[in-house]
Amino acid sequence: MGLSWMAWTWPTAAFFVFIALAIAAMGVWEYYSxxxxxxxxxxxxxxxxxxxxxxxxxxxxxxxxxxxxxQGTPLWGGLAIAIAWALFVFWKV
Structure with a gap:
């Protein structure tokens, strides 16, 4: 079964790898604390x-x-907003 229909790119793969690593890191953190x-x-x-x-x-x-x-591409502005959102959520929510 081919995955060519999914249009995988390096940024897409990096996004999913980041999500998996974030969840894994949270699991390790929860295990130790x-x-x-x-x-x-x-x-x-x-x-x-x-x-x-x-x-x-x-x-x-x-x-x-x-x-x-x-805005379309590039996504650097969206990334900056998403990082600001993450900092806000973890510090203030």
Whole structure:
């Protein structure tokens, strides 16, 4: 079965590798420091580390989709916004 229909590129592969590594790193972190003490952030939600990772990944996906819809390529601006979103989520949410 060929995968040519998926149009894999290096940036696409790097994106999925990053997601896999982020989830693996979160799993290792949770193994060595279980619990992750929920905290209440600016949105008024009680979130754990895993919740914040999920919100970061989901928000970043929407940021990139919006960037491609309104700006197209290159994606450096979308990446900068996604990194800013990730920092915001992990520090303030």
């Amino acid at each position: 279980p619990g992750g003490a929920p905290r209440r952030g600016v949105f008024g939600l009680d979130t754990t580390r895993g919740d914040r990772l999920f919100m970061t990944l989901l928000g970043s996906a929407f940021i990139f989709i919006g960037w491609m819809a309104f």
